Amino acid sequence: MTQLPYGRYGRFQVIGHRQYRGHQPTEEFEARIDAPIERAIWRREIRLVELIDHGLPEGGYRLPRDWPPKAADTRTNRGAARRLSH
């Protein structure tokens, strides 16, 4: 099995005979992909139906007025000077 994209969301279906996280057999549910989800797939308790990309509602958002401020150099993101080591 290929590596699942941890951190992303998926739609899953319970395929075992027992409930999973309160979801009944054949029921579908959404969850973030993590190690317990991956183990449940290995145990054939659930299956991944599809990956889900949650995002902002189309046409339903707006950036702040005057963003970015003239003095701000936010493109450089100086906070990102050191990336996390993993």
Add this chain to the structure above:
Amino acid sequence: MRSLWFCVPVYGRLQLAAICLKQLRRTCDTLNTNGIAASAVIVIDREEFGPLRRLIGSNLGFGHVLRDNQYLGRKFNDSIQLATDPKYNPHPVDYVVPCGSDDWVDHRLFLEPLPGPDTVVGFQRMSFVREDGAEISTTHIRYQGGSGIRIIPRQLLEGLGYRPADEDRRSGCDTSILTNLRVHHRDHLRVSHQHLHDRQIVDWKTPHIQLNSYMNVTRLYAVGNGPDPFVELAGVYPDEALEEMHHYYATARAQTVAA
């Protein structure tokens, strides 16, 4: 200049939210003059957006996301994603601060030095104002990460698709965000706490929609209280904001008596 957005879901209590958002505008303006590019994004149901704008008289220059109120986690995620995801924001911010629409924050909490890219800053000391506006408590929230208001660097959010809360959460989103950051970053995540003074964050309780009542939070966390919030907060927050809030509670009390 580093940048920071407050991420504010709004639902109901629009008069209170209007007062708090106007105070947040002052907070952002002060931060801007002190070297932090600060703004906010409001997440609100489409039907409430117009009434809120009419109460405030504008949108205060803040960004917004129109989203139904079904899941609070989704609303926090929307605001955090608009702030930090280059797909939606060509100038993504360095830090987000999830914040309630009934909170005031002291701008000095968000001045440099801001945390490194692996560190979340939380605040364990904060104050709550009782539903009638006649008492203020000092609380020490012993939970790691403290209150729901935290400074979160953008780098920590990237691996979670800039949507760190569980999408289907109706409450406990602060816990959800910290838990998911821990699961994703494991030992690489650090949490530090900052304490400026006991009124550094003020949560204004109202008799209406309330996830945690004043009685509940003070029973669990109070370490002291004061009789008059408006005396306690004078000099810490602007007179204009205090006058607006005083008027809000006085009106609410008068309406209660009349009913």
